[in-house]
Amino acid sequence: MKWRPNRHSHLTIQEQIVDWIKSRIERGDWSVGTKIPTQRQLAMEFNVNRSTVQLAIDELKADGFLESKMGSGVFVANNSWNVLLDKAQPNWQQHIESSIHKPNYHTIQLINEYEQKNHIIRLGTGELSPELLPTKQIEQSLKAISLDSKAIGYSSPQGSEKLRGILCNYLEKRGIQTDPENILIVSGALQALQLIAIGLLEEGSIVFQEQPSYLNSIHPFQSSGMRIISVLRDVHLADTLRRLKRKRQSLFYCVPTLHNPTGNNWSVEERENFYNVCKELQIPIIEDDVYHELLFESSLPAIKSFDTSGQVLYIGSVSKTLSPGLRIGWVVAPSPVVRRLADIKMQTDYGSSAFSQEIVAHWISSGLYERHLIKLREQLRKRATFVEEILEQQFKKIATWKKSDGGFYIWLRFHEPIVNKTLFLNLVNQNVLINPGYIYETRDLHHIRISYAYASFEELKEGLNILLELIQH
Amino acid sequence: MKWRPNRHSHLTIQEQIVDWIKSRIERGDWSVGTKIPTQRQLAMEFNVNRSTVQLAIDELKADGFLESKMGSGVFVANNSWNVLLDKAQPNWQQHIESSIHKPNYHTIQLINEYEQKNHIIRLGTGELSPELLPTKQIEQSLKAISLDSKAIGYSSPQGSEKLRGILCNYLEKRGIQTDPENILIVSGALQALQLIAIGLLEEGSIVFQEQPSYLNSIHPFQSSGMRIISVLRDVHLADTLRRLKRKRQSLFYCVPTLHNPTGNNWSVEERENFYNVCKELQIPIIEDDVYHELLFESSLPAIKSFDTSGQVLYIGSVSKTLSPGLRIGWVVAPSPVVRRLADIKMQTDYGSSAFSQEIVAHWISSGLYERHLIKLREQLRKRATFVEEILEQQFKKIATWKKSDGGFYIWLRFHEPIVNKTLFLNLVNQNVLINPGYIYETRDLHHIRISYAYASFEELKEGLNILLELIQH
Known part of the structure; x- marks a missing residue:
């Protein structure tokens, strides 16, 4: 005010x-x-x-x-x-x-609200710490950008042709052969899901997902009248899907690399099996691949890289790696899908920021982006180790977790079902913000998604201490 | 490719x-x-x-x-x-x-597609010509921008606090008293309409509008199941609205200043009457005010400026004045409305580009924006005069029009109902793109929305010549 x-x-x-x-x-x-x-x-x-x-x-x-x-x-x-x-x-x-549209869950509204406050320790945030963002370098790079008058007018429906060309080369390194014509620039991965919901599915369609799932914390599909069904990805997957799908339209939403919130990775074999099952049943796949560049060790192939049937809608983004404020992501998909989503995007926001697109094009094509990623992974690994040491010292008797392979998260599981809204609110009262497991799976009272990406080392230590104390009382 | x-x-x-x-x-x-x-x-x-x-x-x-x-x-x-x-x-x-979502009209899809091609003369485009955009100055201003790490993270739900503060002062000059808390930054005015459609109206609600209307060329309300009803704004307006509204939820969408597509302006008295009628009937007003800075002569008060009942949702933008590629607009509304729309925006695209917001904040607060507007109005006035002279010389026998008061458009009315899709396609074949009246009012075959803002002087002349020849044959 x-x-x-x-x-x-x-x-x-x-x-x-x-x-x-x-x-x-x-x-x-x-x-x-x-x-x-x-x-x-x-x-x-x-x-x-x-x-x-x-x-x-x-x-x-x-x-x-x-x-x-x-x-x-x-x-x-x-x-x-x-x-x-x-x-x-x-x-x-x-x-x-x-x-029409559902409100955010109250817990998530509170998270969005409290994240803006100073002095709050953000233990769960799915965002890089300000100190991990290459702010000064981006500022520097703004000076190197030369603008074209045409580029700062209304965008072409699929987004900057320059950026789409650069992304083609970039995606080739990820094993994805594509063409600028098959790329749509979006304002972040979430918008891609929103466009898919209103542009590719009829009401009552089924969106399959694993459990827990990021999709439970957001509402693009639910607000458009789709049914979300969680399934186990086991040997019976094909039977399960066939039984549940019947004649209805469906999609499978997955995060096979550095899954949100668990941090899990699917093996190459799991990816192939999954692809084959979905292909057999003609269930298109949404592959959410926004974290893959943050794998500490060697890369895992995208499911899209062995897609020979136009089955996979692939989503990438720079929000988790370069700056969320850019609001730039991309969808790789068959031409009719890309044209359809582009048409709807034109009807809802007339394209993404031309300036953000210029910045991303500059960062990827100049190599700045890849050099930044190398440093970023190192920093994240140090942070992961730091948190894992605290957990090892203080949480071993009350919780379990898996060593992080990359990304932002540790999916901390408490032996007792203590992670409820009261715990969340008590922590807020002590200026600690967590992402409780129940926003990713309603009935889950065992998990917290710990993010080592946002808070400072000191805050991570302090926040985990407050958490521990509160639990022990 | x-x-x-x-x-x-x-x-x-x-x-x-x-x-x-x-x-x-x-x-x-x-x-x-x-x-x-x-x-x-x-x-x-x-x-x-x-x-x-x-x-x-x-x-x-x-x-x-x-x-x-x-x-x-x-x-x-x-x-x-x-x-x-x-x-x-x-x-x-x-x-x-x-x-779920409706596709764009075929004519509009074609316009979106052909606008991207070189060598096409864009006689209808609702966009500033590349030569009217302050491209080099924006490029220069990028060098002056210093970024804050927090500002390039995920945005606060309502958008950059800095920009909202600056907009408050800016809006005060337009007679609008408001507070940063009552402003939502959006990715252009179109997104504001989209958010209002899914965040404030139940299915089957009525959206009133004048005829012809920009709303007919886009689908945010129709795709969400609202009914669009065109009404005459005459002395019977109150009765008409009461009769049509009955017990249903409703809104009135209007562009009282430099109306799109007609270029018309409502007088101060018309504004007051309209506001009083809507207030009486508790019909909220969407005031689309994106063109007002382009009035050649003195300003007209925004309806929002005499809103004492939280009745008006006011929409502004820099797309028509500074650069559409920024994708920055704003909504001014009562707190619960702004919070609701912000919550949905967070669910659909997590906020607008932080970089675009920085640029707009810099331009408005430094005075660059107002200085640019003075020059821009001059340029547009020259272009309007140029087109009006051509019309005077060549179209006088077959069409009528009103001298432009500002903005981009001349709403050219042909005596004969000749403006059909065939004319549109024949013109495309000759590399001339028009916005035919029927995209703003389905049954209208008399009008073309001529824009003097986009094409060069030469192209305007050539395009109008081709149009005239085609009509005469």
């Missing part, structure tokens, strides 16, 4: 706060039912004592502008309008509740 | 082309039913004679890989897989046809 009370005004601070809140309500910015910020937040933002804020809010409550709801905060009261004037106001809350 | 035939190969060019097309089909890049590029396109891209391409395609047809469909092109044949191997392949065409 940009407003601050004026210390030289003839009005008291409390009066100014009361007037300001009234004006927000009057202007409709805070409509009926809006939850207002906590007293603590307001006090911090206005740089005043919390007791002053409290007095102001009490006054507004007494006047009928605000009302408390037990345990959930202070809201703009239903009759605030009657108090102010005789005004009609749209009932936004009702609009929101009856609309 | 990156592939080119090798002139030093032991295979003939024709054989190489045949092998290459087979490999595209085999790999599944060109799946069954894919329309392959035209012979002309392939010849151009391979840099070979068209007859060589034709022979290669004939051979593939004879072998059963490809098939012609009368009047619509050459496609990968249904039995191409039987020919190659005994392979199963997903039926992507079926997937596409049964999926």
Whole structure:
């Protein structure tokens, strides 16, 4: 917020706060039912004592502008309008509740919200630490970029032709033979899933996944009316899929390399078997490959690299490796699929940032990207080792885990089912943010996705300590 | 495409082309039913004679890989897989046809496609000409940008706090009092509409609009199951809306300043009346204000500026003024609405490009933006005058129009209903691309949206000449 009370005004601070809140309500910015910020937040933002804020809010409550709801905060009261004037106001809350798209899970909304705060230790974040981002180098590279007037106009439907050409060469090293015509530039992998949901599947289609799954923490398919079914990838996979699929349209979403949240890798044989089963049953595969560059040891082939039937929709991105703020990812798929997704992308956001595309093209084609990755893997490995040592010393009696092969995550399993929302909220109260297992598998109360990629070494240590203490009490 | 035939190969060019097309089909890049590029396109891209391409395609047809469909092109044949191997392949065409989102209108798909070609005269494009974009200045400004590591990570749900703060000051000049908390950064105005469609309306809601309307050329609401109803904004507006709305949820989409496609402006009184009617009926307003900075003369107040009931969802953007490639726009709305839309945006693309946001923040806060706008308006006015002179000289007997007040467009009305798809396609054949009126109002065969913003002076003259000749024959 940009407003601050004026210390030289003839009005008291409390009066100014009361007037300001009234004006927000009057202007409709805070409509009926809006939850207002906590007293603590307001006090911090206005740089005043919390007791002053409290007095102001009490006054507004007494006047009928605000009302408390037990345990959930202070809201703009239903009759605030009657108090102010005789005004009609749209009932936004009702609009929101009856609309199409699902809200994020409350836990995830809280994570999104608390991630923005300073002083919070982010033990679960799926994002590189600011210190691992090559910020200064990117800043430097901005100076080397020369812009073409055509390139900063509206994009061609599939995205920058230059970038798509560069990605072809880059993907060739990953064993994927493709053509610029078969690439669609998207604003991150999540958008790719969103486009696939509304562009390739009818309502009631089935999206298969493994359990636990990143897909459970996001809603592109669920909000479009698809059914998500978790299956075991065992010797009966073909039978299971056949039985569940019947005549319905379906897709299989998988993360075969550095799986999110478990960090697991599929062997080459597992990949081949899986591909053959899906091909046999004509179940297209979404291969989410955004972490593969972060494997500490040698690479594993993409399933797309042995796709000879246009079965695999391959998704890559620079969000986990270079900068999430670029919002650049890509889909490799058969031409009709790419054209269809491009057509929908044009209808929803007219293409991805031309500037981000230029930066990514520059980084990949100049070799800056690969050199950065070498250093990044080293840094991540050091962080993984650091966390594993703490776990070894302190968590051995209460939890198990697997040594990390790369990426960001350790999938920490507690012997007891203790990872519930209360634990999550208690940790938030102590300024520690975790990604609990239940956002990846509803009934899971055993796991935490620990990320060693974001917090500093000190914070990792402190955060794990707080976690341990809380569990032991 | 990156592939080119090798002139030093032991295979003939024709054989190489045949092998290459087979490999595209085999790999599944060109799946069954894919329309392959035209012979002309392939010849151009391979840099070979068209007859060589034709022979290669004939051979593939004879072998059963490809098939012609009368009047619509050459496609990968249904039995191409039987020919190659005994392979199963997903039926992507079926997937596409049964999926949720509507395809773009064919005319608009063609416009998107042809806009990318060189040598085409774009007489209708809703985009600034490359020569009107401050490309070199933006390039220069990239050097002045210093990046913060936190800013290039995942964005906060509502977008860069810095940019939102700057926009508050900027919007104040437009008479809009707001707070960073009430602003959501989006990837262009179109995305704002998409988020509103899935985040604020239940299926079957009504979206009111004027006729003709930009909304008819895009599908965010239609694809989400909303009904679009065009109404006349006359003295009976309140009655009309009341009768049509009944108990259903509704919104009114409007472009009161430099309306797309007509270029019309609502008077201050019209704005006030309209706001009062909608407020009375509790019909929220979407005010699309992306053109207002391009008014040649003095500004007109935004409807949002007299909104005292949180009734107006205001949309702005830099796509029409600075660079569409930035993909940056904003929504100003009551807090619960902004939070809801931000939550959905996080679920669909995790925020807009941090780099684009930095650039826009830099341009607005440094004053570069306002200085650029002054020059831009001058240039656009010159272009408008130029086109109006041509119209005056050549189109006076067959069409009418209104002198432009700003923006990009002249809504040219022909006396006769001649603006049909045949005219559109005939013009494409002569390398002239128009935006026919029927994409803004299905039954309209009288109008063309002429844009003086994109083509060069020479092209404008030539394009209008070709248009005139074609009409006269």
